[in-house]
Amino acid sequence: MLAMMCSGLLQFSVRTLAVTALAATLASSTLARSDADSNNNDNGRRQVSGVNCNVAAFANLLPIATKVEKVEYVSAGGTFGEPLTDLMYPIPPTNLPELCAVIISVVSSPVSSYRFGIFLPAEWNGRFLTVGNGGFGGGINWLDMGAGVRYGFAVVSTDTGHNSTTGDIYWALNNPEMKEDWGWRSLHGTVLLGKNLVTAYYAKPIGHSYYSGCSTGGRQGLKEVQISPGSFDGVLVGAPAWYTSHLNTWIGKIATYNWPADDPKHIDWETLPPIGAEVVRQCDDIDGVSDGIISLPEQCNVNYDALRCSNGISTAASNFANSDNCLNDAQIDTLKQLYTGFTLDSTGERVMPGLLPGSENQMYTVLNYSDASPYGLGYIRYFLLDNPLWEASQYNDSILQLAELLDPGNATANNYNLTTFRDRGGKMLIYHGASDGLVPTTAGSLYYKRAVDTTSGGDVNAAREFFRRLEIPGMQHCGLTEVDAPWAFGGASQAASLGNDTYSVPGFADSQHDVLLALVDWVENGNPVDQVIATTWNSQKEPSSGVLRQRPICAYPDTAQWDGTGNIDEAASWSCGGDNSSHVANSAGSLAYTNPFSVIVDMLLGD
Structure with missing residues (x-):
């Protein structure tokens, strides 16, 4: 097994060197151009x-x-x-x-x-x-390029x-x-x-080199920093699907939680929005503000009794238990498994944290409409096993073990040592929507914690000198919202969701409202990103409809706090303070982990 690991890592290193040599050849040919040409x-x-x-x-x-x-x-x-x-990005x-x-x-x-x-x-x-890509799609991301070139x-x-x-x-x-x-x-x-x-x-x-990507694009950015710390001066990493070996196998396992559709445990995707509304009702005001947004989802303890069918007899605070959407005990167990995360059947050990309360509206991306999600089933069939006949019902713990061993494509970005990137002056921002129903927000928190532990000895204040994390309440995967939460702040692909002729945050193209410009300011002027103001509009994809809400997104461990008197829809009524570190650590950082590859990778790649 160790021989297989070393062989794969050696091939990865050789291929890295080959690509570098190709670029060196290009550089030489560039210098050889004649003045006449x-x-x-x-x-x-x-x-x-x-x-x-x-x-x-x-x-x-x-x-x-x-x-x-x-x-x-x-x-x-x-x-x-x-x-x-271009199948993935057909809109120019x-x-x-x-x-x-x-x-x-x-x-x-x-x-x-x-x-x-x-x-x-x-x-x-x-x-x-x-700029990065999305999912397993292939195609040049012209829309994000179009937004980038307009800067x-x-x-x-x-x-x-x-x-x-x-x-x-x-x-x-x-x-x-x-x-x-x-x-x-x-x-x-x-x-x-x-x-x-x-x-x-x-x-x-x-002058300076930057990166911006979300989801697979976030993973790509982290991976490039890990194998080539000198590639970028500033890196903007959104909702990174970095834990390929675990995330995609877990999505495959989720099918065993929820399918087949005639099983009592099955949650129909149409039930998810009402579930989400009930969870918001329960946890909206944890931050002291009733605004329809769960701002501190790590502190949300879902009351499952209020979700359980009561057969018309209920003393719960809401009528959900008496509605057509109420859940039986088996369905509640399915929902609990999504919040809990990836656990091993053999030992019960949790190997990846789960989705946060507030993500229910987007859980359909992993529960899927009619069968196992292609992000899980397709990964296992075509990436891991090369067996198109494999069925989700065949899932067991050996799938994860094989994924950890082989890591097809060397895709998993699990080198947590960012010392070289830090020491050469690199700056990184990682952000995640707290209502992400595809890539768990807690997975982004997990990478951040492990990188802080590895690179800065667990000292968040020391890590903040080069690496900061933003969590956006109410934002879904990479952008948008179901609860009128401010979500637009210049993240990857966000301008594209507003149309094919936009860039930055329409009407607010400055470093206070645009996280890419804030990153540039940090890299080039030494102004750290303490916050960035997010925006949403009356019609969330139509900036011309007028601003509905703006709110600061605070760099971890700070959280946005209302002043108690101002308009809650105006950013000036909020400030960054408090400390959310213990709750984030409890949701994402409590997992034990081993990384048998990291030392060998460091030796081969010189990181």
Whole structure:
């Protein structure tokens, strides 16, 4: 078994070095360009810093096994994307600034390749931004690139080595090299090659490098920092699905909690919103404010008696127990398992924390509509076992053990030692919606605690010098809300949820309201991110409908506190104070863990 582990890790290290060598070759070819080539300025506005926006100019910069697929000049107000072929991101961004759009293809192994896109704005702010992906989807994230380039960044995104929608994982079947591309290699290579192309295009070095991604994108950001601490100066990590070996196997196990549909334990997805409303009723005012938002979900102790069917005889504070949505004892046990998290059948040990109260409206993503969730079933079938005939009913603890051993694609981002990233001046913000029903908020808390323990000896104040955590009450997975909670603060993919022609937070594009700009301010000006003000509108996807609520999101362990007199919908009525550390530690940090891979990885990668 140890030989298998070492062999896999050695291959991971060799492949990392190979990608780095490819980028070094690109850098050498860049430096070898002739002055005559760099001064070929016959396309007027279709060039920046002496480099033309055409295929030939970029082809001269690329090493073997890398090619230019497309180069296109985009005028101000224009659009660019792949609406007919990009299954994951078919909607192209519009209202772009003047830029040069480039698509590059890279051979990553004898049987795999990946693509990445670059937006090179005519008015460049000197910064480089990499944006992440979502789920198991493959496709260049043009929408997030479009938002990023409107800040003035040069932006890159990879397709992760395939083309599919978020829950389509069939592409991974018997394709270990494609799994590697999705797991880490395509993003790592995109960063290295993209930086060199940007440097060559503008004929000057990049000032600062940033990352922004959510969900799988959050995992990608953490993974890149772990294998290459020098890739980014600032990293924005949203709702990271970092614990691939545990998260996706747990989602597979959840099917055994909830299916088949004719079992008394089954909770129909249509019942989840009423359950959520009852949980909000119970826990809304824990923070002293009745606003329909559970602001301290870690302190919410659900009263299951109020959910249990009473057959018309109830003394509970609500009428839920007498409603058509009331739960029997078996259904209550199913709900408890979602809150508890991933436990082993053999020992009862909890190996990953569960979803928080308040996430019920989005629990359908793991309970699923008609069968086991593809995020779990598909991962086990096509990533882990390479067996499309495997059924959720066959689940047992050996699935997790195999996932921990093999970690297909080296996708799990569980190196908690961020010392090198910290020591070179890197800054990281990790954020999570407290009502996330897909990737548990507690899983983000768990990574944060383990990184603080490993890197800063458990000293949160010391860790806050480079690594801070934000929890957004009422926000679901990566954005949006079911309880009118302020949710928009410039996180990854949030602008895309407002339309294909937006960026930042409409009407509030500044470092007080936009977490990416706040991160830039921290990295470049030394102003730590103590809070960022989140916004929601009367119609949450329509900024033109007018602001409904704004509220500060406080850096852990602080929480937002109302002043007791002001308008609760205005940010000025709230301040950051208090200490939520004990409750977060109890929900996420109490798990014992071992990481047999970390020492070997550190030896192989020099981290």
